[in-house]
Amino acid sequence: MAGAAVISGVATTGTATAAGPAAGAAPAARPASAVAVTPADKRYPDLVRGWNQRWVGAPDAVYVVETTEQVAQVVQLAVDRGKRITVRGGGHCWEDFVFNADVEVIVDMSEMATVGYDPRMHAFSVEAGARLLDVYERLYRPWGVTIPAGTCYSVGVGGHVSGGGWGMLLRKHGLVVDHLYAVEVVVVDASGKVRTVVATREQNDPNRDLWWAHTGGGGGNFGIVTRYWFRSPGAPGRTPESLLPKPPAEVLISAAAWAWKDLTEADFVRLVKNFADWHVAHSEPDDPNSAICSLLSLNHRSNGAVNIVTQVDASVRRAEKLHADFMAAVTRGVGVRTGPAVTPIGEFKPMPEFAEPRRLPWMQATQYIGTANATTNNPTLKGDFKSAYMRASFPARHIKKLYKHLSREDLGNPTASLMLSSHGGRSNAVPATATAYAHRDSAFKMAWMIWWTDPADEAPSVRWIREFYEDLYVETGGVPVPDAVTDGCYVNYPDVDLSDPRHNKSSVPWHELYYKGNYPRLQQIKKAYDPRNVFRHRQSIQLPS
Known part of the structure; x- marks a missing residue:
C-alpha cells in the first residue's frame, strides 16, 4: 500500500522483567513489526489528530504498534535517527503535547487494547491503548470488578492513569492510581539504548520509583507506558473477583x-x-x-x-x-x-x-x-x-x-x-x-x-x-x-x-x-529513567539542573 511501511531489524537491548503478555489475554498472533503510516497513506489524516481538532501534527510517520517489542523498536529507531517522538493513546490530550510542529514520530497505541487477568502478576493487565469503556466492560462482565476511572468512553488508559485518573466512583473507591499495582514502560538510558522495565508498588522493587511516578506524574514524561496491572492494596482472597472494587449493582x-x-x-x-x-x-x-x-x-x-x-x-x-x-x-x-x-x-x-x-x-x-x-x-x-x-x-x-x-x-x-x-x-x-x-x-x-x-x-x-x-x-x-x-x-x-x-x-x-x-522527586525519577529527555512536551517534567 502506498505510504505504508514496516520497520524491522531494530535491536532492543533490554527485556521486560515480567514474562510476556497477560495469560490468555493476548491475540493468537501479532505482527513482528509496527506499521509506519506516512503522509502518502490515506490513513494519515486520521492518525495525526485527536479529540481536540485545534491540534494537528505533521510527523514523518505514525507507527501503529501492537506489542511492547514493537514500541521498543520504534523508540530505538527514533533515538538512533534523532527524531522527536510523542505518543497517542486515546487522543484526548487537551494541549498540543502529541500533535505539534516539532514531532517527527508518533507512536499510536490504539491497537494495544487487551484487558485480562494475569495470574503471574496476580493482577488485571490492561494495555495502554485500551479505552475506558472497553476496560469497564472487560473487567465487569467476566469478574464483576472495575477500576474507579473516568467517565468519557474513548479516553485512553495510558495518559488517564498516569495523571491520576478522576472518576465518578472516586468518593467511594478512591482514584484509579490507588489500585495500580504495576506498570510496564519502554525507557531510554543515558547511552541511547532502549529497555523495557516493569515497576511494581512492592517496597523491595528496585524500580518502585517508576511505579510511583505513574501514580499522578503525568503522561509523556518518563517513557512509553505499554501496560498497567491493577490490584487493590490489601485485596482479600486469591481469586480475580476479589482483587478490585466491585461497583454497585x-x-x-x-x-x-x-x-x-x-x-x-x-x-x-x-x-x-x-x-x-x-x-x-x-x-x-x-x-x-x-x-x-x-x-x-x-x-x-x-x-x-x-x-x-x-x-x-x-x-x-x-x-x-x-x-x-x-x-x-x-x-x-x-x-x-x-x-x-x-x-x-x-x-x-x-x-x-x-x-x-x-x-x-x-x-x-x-x-x-x-x-x-x-x-x-x-x-x-x-x-x-x-x-x-x-x-x-x-x-x-x-x-x-x-x-x-x-x-x-x-x-x-x-x-x-x-x-x-x-x-x-x-x-x-x-x-x-x-x-x-x-x-x-x-x-x-x-x-x-x-x-x-x-x-x-x-x-x-x-x-x-x-x-x-x-x-x-x-x-x-x-x-x-x-x-x-x-x-x-x-x-x-x-x-x-x-x-x-x-x-x-x-x-x-x-x-x-x-x-x-512531589515535583523534586519526579525530577529525580526523570533523571534515572529518561536522562536524555527523549520523552518531552511543553510541560513535561524537567531534568534537575
Missing part, C-alpha cells in the same frame, strides 16, 4: 436544570455556594455521603440553563433519601424552579429523561454517561480548557466573578461552561506523598471549557476563558495557587498558560500547581 442517576432567564444573581450565588459547602462538609474519607458523585455545570447564559448531574450508589441504605437530601441541600434558598436538563450539560448532551432520579444497572449507567459526551464524536470542534482544585468553599468575591463571566453579553457561545465535580471521600484517604497525585485534601475540582468550529471564533473564545480564569484568581497572580482555599490544577487537564508569565503572574511555577511538593 445499580445506581441512581438524575439530571436537573435551572433556567438562566429565571436566575437572579442572588439565586446563582446561593446555588453555587450550596454545592460547594456540601462538598466541603462531606469530603472526609468515611463520610456516608461518599456514595454521591455530582457534576454542577455552570453554563454560560447563552446555553439557557445551569445543570446538575448526580449519581448515587443505589446499593447503600436509603439511597433515595441520600439523593433527596443532597438535592435539598443544593437548592436550599434558591428561588427558581428546578426543571429537566433540556440543554447541553457542559460537554454532555441534554438528559431530560432523568428529571426524576432513575435506577439503572451500573454498567448501563456507565455506558450511558460515557457516550453522552457530545464533544467526543464531533470532528469539527476545537477547544480550550483550564482547571482548579478547591479545598474550601468559595469566597463571596469568587462567586460574584463566576456570575459576571458566565453572564457576559460579549460572548454568545453556548458551549462555554465551568464544571464543578465531586472530589474527596476515599480519594482523600491517601497521603499526598504516597502517590505522585498530590491533591489529597480537595473537596471538589473545576474544569473550564469552551469549543468552537469557525476559526473566527477562536480569539474571542480563548480571550473569554483566559479573562475569566485570571480575574477569578487575580489576588494570587491569575492562577489557583495551593493555599487554604485552592489547591492547584489537574495535570490531566493540561494548560500551557500556567507556564506563561503573561498569564501566570504568581511566584508559583506551573509544576507546583500540578504536583506541589
Whole structure:
C-alpha cells in the first residue's frame, strides 16, 4: 500500500522483567513489526489528530504498534535517527503535547487494547491503548470488578492513569492510581539504548520509583507506558473477583436544570455556594455521603440553563433519601424552579429523561454517561480548557466573578461552561506523598471549557476563558495557587498558560500547581529513567539542573 511501511531489524537491548503478555489475554498472533503510516497513506489524516481538532501534527510517520517489542523498536529507531517522538493513546490530550510542529514520530497505541487477568502478576493487565469503556466492560462482565476511572468512553488508559485518573466512583473507591499495582514502560538510558522495565508498588522493587511516578506524574514524561496491572492494596482472597472494587449493582442517576432567564444573581450565588459547602462538609474519607458523585455545570447564559448531574450508589441504605437530601441541600434558598436538563450539560448532551432520579444497572449507567459526551464524536470542534482544585468553599468575591463571566453579553457561545465535580471521600484517604497525585485534601475540582468550529471564533473564545480564569484568581497572580482555599490544577487537564508569565503572574511555577511538593522527586525519577529527555512536551517534567 502506498505510504505504508514496516520497520524491522531494530535491536532492543533490554527485556521486560515480567514474562510476556497477560495469560490468555493476548491475540493468537501479532505482527513482528509496527506499521509506519506516512503522509502518502490515506490513513494519515486520521492518525495525526485527536479529540481536540485545534491540534494537528505533521510527523514523518505514525507507527501503529501492537506489542511492547514493537514500541521498543520504534523508540530505538527514533533515538538512533534523532527524531522527536510523542505518543497517542486515546487522543484526548487537551494541549498540543502529541500533535505539534516539532514531532517527527508518533507512536499510536490504539491497537494495544487487551484487558485480562494475569495470574503471574496476580493482577488485571490492561494495555495502554485500551479505552475506558472497553476496560469497564472487560473487567465487569467476566469478574464483576472495575477500576474507579473516568467517565468519557474513548479516553485512553495510558495518559488517564498516569495523571491520576478522576472518576465518578472516586468518593467511594478512591482514584484509579490507588489500585495500580504495576506498570510496564519502554525507557531510554543515558547511552541511547532502549529497555523495557516493569515497576511494581512492592517496597523491595528496585524500580518502585517508576511505579510511583505513574501514580499522578503525568503522561509523556518518563517513557512509553505499554501496560498497567491493577490490584487493590490489601485485596482479600486469591481469586480475580476479589482483587478490585466491585461497583454497585445499580445506581441512581438524575439530571436537573435551572433556567438562566429565571436566575437572579442572588439565586446563582446561593446555588453555587450550596454545592460547594456540601462538598466541603462531606469530603472526609468515611463520610456516608461518599456514595454521591455530582457534576454542577455552570453554563454560560447563552446555553439557557445551569445543570446538575448526580449519581448515587443505589446499593447503600436509603439511597433515595441520600439523593433527596443532597438535592435539598443544593437548592436550599434558591428561588427558581428546578426543571429537566433540556440543554447541553457542559460537554454532555441534554438528559431530560432523568428529571426524576432513575435506577439503572451500573454498567448501563456507565455506558450511558460515557457516550453522552457530545464533544467526543464531533470532528469539527476545537477547544480550550483550564482547571482548579478547591479545598474550601468559595469566597463571596469568587462567586460574584463566576456570575459576571458566565453572564457576559460579549460572548454568545453556548458551549462555554465551568464544571464543578465531586472530589474527596476515599480519594482523600491517601497521603499526598504516597502517590505522585498530590491533591489529597480537595473537596471538589473545576474544569473550564469552551469549543468552537469557525476559526473566527477562536480569539474571542480563548480571550473569554483566559479573562475569566485570571480575574477569578487575580489576588494570587491569575492562577489557583495551593493555599487554604485552592489547591492547584489537574495535570490531566493540561494548560500551557500556567507556564506563561503573561498569564501566570504568581511566584508559583506551573509544576507546583500540578504536583506541589512531589515535583523534586519526579525530577529525580526523570533523571534515572529518561536522562536524555527523549520523552518531552511543553510541560513535561524537567531534568534537575
